[in-house]
Amino acid sequence: MKRDSFIIALSCALFNTGILYLLSFIFPFSLSAGILLVMAISCFTSVYIIYYIVVGQKLRKITTILSKESQLENPSLSALEEDITRLLRERKEELEKIEKLERHRREFLGNVSHEMKTPLFHIQGYVSTLSENNIDDPELYKRYLDRTDKSIERLIRILEDLDTISQLETKEFSDEMEPFDIVELCREVLESEELDAENKNISLLLKNEQPKMAVIGDRFRIRQVLLNLVVNSIRYGKKDGETSINLKNNSDSIIIEVADNGIGIGPEHLSRLFERFYRVDKGRSREQGGTGLGLSIVKHILEAHHQTIKVMSTLGAGSVFSFHLKKGPHHSSFSTQ
Numbered sequence: 363m364k365r366d367s368f369i370i371a372l373s374c375a376l377f378n379t380g381i382l383y384l385l386s387f388i389f390p391f392s393l394s395a396g397i398l399l400v401m402a403i404s405c406f407t408s409v410y411i412i413y414y415i416v417v418g419q420k421l422r423k424i425t426t427i428l429s430k431e432s433q434l435e436n437p438s439l440s441a442l443e444e445d446i447t448r449l450l451r452e453r454k455e456e457l458e459k460i461e462k463l464e465r466h467r468r469e470f471l472g473n474v475s476h477e478m479k480t481p482l483f484h485i486q487g488y489v490s491t492l493s494e495n496n497i498d499d500p501e502l503y504k505r506y507l508d509r510t511d512k513s514i515e516r517l518i519r520i521l522e523d524l525d526t527i528s529q530l531e532t533k534e535f536s537d538e539m540e541p542f543d544i545v546e547l548c549r550e551v552l553e554s555e556e557l558d559a560e561n562k563n564i565s566l567l568l569k570n571e572q573p574k575m576a577v578i579g580d581r582f583r584i585r586q587v588l589l590n591l592v593v594n595s596i597r598y599g600k601k602d603g604e605t606s607i608n609l610k611n612n613s614d615s616i617i618i619e620v621a622d623n624g625i626g627i628g629p630e631h632l633s634r635l636f637e638r639f640y641r642v643d644k645g646r647s648r649e650q651g652g653t654g655l656g657l658s659i660v661k662h663i664l665e666a667h668h669q670t671i672k673v674m675s676t677l678g679a680g681s682v683f684s685f686h687l688k689k690g691p692h693h694s695s696f697s698t699q
Contacts, residue, residue, distance in 0.1 A: 577689060
C-alpha cells in the first residue's frame with residue numbers, strides 16, 4: 363500500500379513539474395529551479411497523503427470484506443482437512459492393529475506347534491524304543507510306558523485348555539450366573555491342592571473376613587480361576603513357603619487375592635503374562651507340567667464376568683493376583699454344585 367502510494371505521488375509530482383516547466387517556455391514568466399523543486403515536493407506530499415488516506419481506506423474495507431468471505435468458506439475446507447487427517451490416522455491405527463494381530467497369530471501358531479510337538483516326539487521315541495527293542499526288563503518297560511502316559515496326558519491338557527479358550531472367546535459356553543459362597547469354594551480349591559503343597563512344605567491359608575460371603579458368578583468357571591492361580595502359586599513357590607487366598611469386603615464387590623511369597627515375576631514379564639503360551643521361565647514351566655494357557659484362561663473367564671485380573675509382583679519376594687466379583691444377596695442358600 364505504501365509502495366503504491368509513493369509511486370503514484372512521485373509520478374504526479376514529476377508530471378506537474380514537467381507541465382509547469384513547459385508552460386514557462388510558452389508563456390512569458392520566469393520559473394526558477396527552487397520554485398519547481400518546492401512545487402514538486404508539495405505536489406508529491408499532497409498526492410501521497412490523499413491517496414494513502416482515501417484509497418487506502420477503501421482498499422482496507424475491500425480486504426476486510428474478502429477476509430470475512432474467506433473465513434466463511436474456510437470452515438468447510440478446514441473440516442474436510444480434519445476429516446481426511448482423522449481418516450488417515452484411523453487407517454494407520456487399523457493397519458497397526460492388523461499387523462499386531464498377524465504377529466500374535468504367527469506367535470500363537472508357532473507356540474501351539476512347539477507345545478504339541480514336544481510330547482508327541484516323546485511318545486514317538488518311547489513307543490519306537492519299546493517296539494524296536496526286545497526289552498526284557500519289566501521295570502524299564504514300565505518306566506517307558508509311564509513316560510509315554512505322561513506325555514499323552516500333557517497333550518490332552520493342552521487340547522482341553524485350547525478348547526476352553528476357544529469356548530470362552532466365541533461365547534459358546536453358558537454363563538450360569540448365580541449367587542454362591544466364595545468362602546466355601548476357596549476351601550474346596552485349597553483342599554484339592556493340599557498334597558502338592560505338602561510335597562514342597564507350602565502352607566495353604568484362607569483369610570476371610572466373614573464365615574460366608576456371597577458373590578454372583580459362574581461357580582464352575584470361578585473354580586477354574588482359583589485353581590489355576592493356586593496351582594501356579596504352588597508350582598513356582600519356594601519350599602517352606604506360603605500360599606493364601608484373601609477375601610476382602612468392598613462397597614459392592616468382594617476382592618479375591620491369591621498371594622504367595624514365592625520367586626516373584628520380573629517387571630518385564632508382567633505386560634505379557636496373560637498371553638497364550640507365554641512363559642516367564644520356559645524350561646522350568648515345562649518341567650513343572652504347565653501348558654502355558656492357565657493364566658490366559660483366567661483372563662478370559664474374568665472378562666466374561668466383566669472383571670479384570672491384576673497382578674503385583676516383586677522378584678524374589680512373591681506375587682499377588684487379584685480380581686473382584688459382584689456381591690450376591692445375603693442369604694444362606696448358596697449354590698454348592
